[in-house]
Amino acid sequence: MSRDTARILALHGGLLVLLFVAQFVLPAYHHGNLARIMVLASYAIGYNILFGYTGLLSLGHALFFAAGMYGMGLGIQHGGLSPAPALLAGVVAGAVVSGALALLALRTTGVAFMIVTLMFAQAGYLTILYFGDYTRGDEGFVLQTAQRMLWGIDLSDPTNRYFAAFTLFALCLCLSLWLVRAPFGRVLVAIRENEDRVQMLGYDTHAHKLAAMVISGTISAAAGAAYGLLFGYVGASFGSVQYSILPLLWVLLGGAGTVLGPFIGALFMFYLIDLSSGLTAAYMLIAGVVLVVLTLFAPQGLVGELRRRFWKGLP
Incomplete structure (x- = not known):
């Protein structure tokens, strides 16, 4: 193992250790905030793979986030699924939706790609509202405590919820770190910098972008x-x-194309709004x-x- 690799593993591993230990020392308010931030940072990690590393600016990632949420929620609420298969249903829903959108959106580039992703995300949002009898529209629906028991673990309990959020974030962070240092990730960065040159070298850039969008959406x-x-x-x-x-x-705040950027950006933005809202209505x-x-x-x-x-x- 090279010295640089050891430093990278120490930095990212150190963050995970710090977050693990934080569970035992943080007051209740910040404990709950950090759990929420870790889940949102996982979302940002997915976005960063497409935007930060591949260079594709999407304005429709809420479609994937909502696909996972409703795939899970409707599975529990109307399908009678337990949390584990419901989570899997949400992930599969996101993979299918991102794959379908990728096949259409990647026929465009630049501003057109942004508009297409935004358009489909809005269509997804309106679909949720249209089927309000099932989705409850803007009002939404609450999952009861009994519906949130994963393998006998009560996820409504703050400690269990924190460790579940930590587990998700740790998996996403490690996957992102591995991915961007792997040959596949190197090709994505090369596509971001100069797609024409990557094509000249014999790589199938469309297939790589398609895979990046599916991974990001999932x-x-x-x-x-x-x-x-x-x-x-x-x-x-x-x-x-x-x-x-x-x-x-x-x-953007944390640093596009950096593994730790999504977490730092989500943490900074969350507390910036939280603290400023305590000072003024504006x-x-x-x-x-x-x-x-x-x-x-x-x-x-x-x-x-x-x-x-x-x-x-x-990285």
């Missing part, structure tokens, strides 16, 4: 399914444009000003600037 769906199960609520708002823009902000103004300042002085994101200034080999 991870996002897993995060959506976990979010609904861990926090006991499934609602149409998670399929709205807001939840397509948020992972983009998290990734909290989004404060958040907006801070985001503009960060964009001006740290254009590559927080982790991206760390890589640019101090550690060129940081």
Whole structure:
């Protein structure tokens, strides 16, 4: 093992150890916040694979997040599934939806790709509202405590919920780290930098982008399914444009194309809004000003600037 690889494993492993230990020392409020942040960061990790590493800017990832959430929630609420197969149903739903969208959206590039993904995400959101008899539309539905027992573990319990969120985040983080350091991930980065040259080298760029979109959508769906199960609520708002823009902000703030960027961005954004909302009703103004300042002085994101200034080999 090279020295650089050892440093990378120590950094990412150290974050996981820190998050594991945090469970035992954090007060209840921050304990619950961090569980939520880890699930949302997992969503951002999925988004980062497509945007940060492959260079495809999607404005429709809420479709995948909602597909996972409703695949799980409807399976429990109307299909009588237990949490384990319901989670699997959510992940499969996200994989199928992302695969179908990829086949259509990847026929376009640039701005057209953004518009197509946004259009299909909006269609998904309107579909949720249209079938309100089953989805309960904007109101959504609550999963009861008895419906959230996974292998005898009560996921409504704060400690169990935290460790479930931690497990999901750890799996997504390790998968992302492995993926971007593997030959497949190297090709994705090359496509982001110069797709024409990658094609000249003999790689099937369309197949790689298709695979990246399916992987990205599947991870996002897993995060959506976990979010609904861990926090006991499934609602149409998670399929709205807001939840397509948020992972983009998290990734940009943390550092697009960095493994730790999605978590740092989600953590920073969550507490920025949380703290500013305690100061004024115009909290989004404060958040907006801070985001503009960060964009001006740290254009590559927080982790991206760390890589640019101090550690060129940081994945």
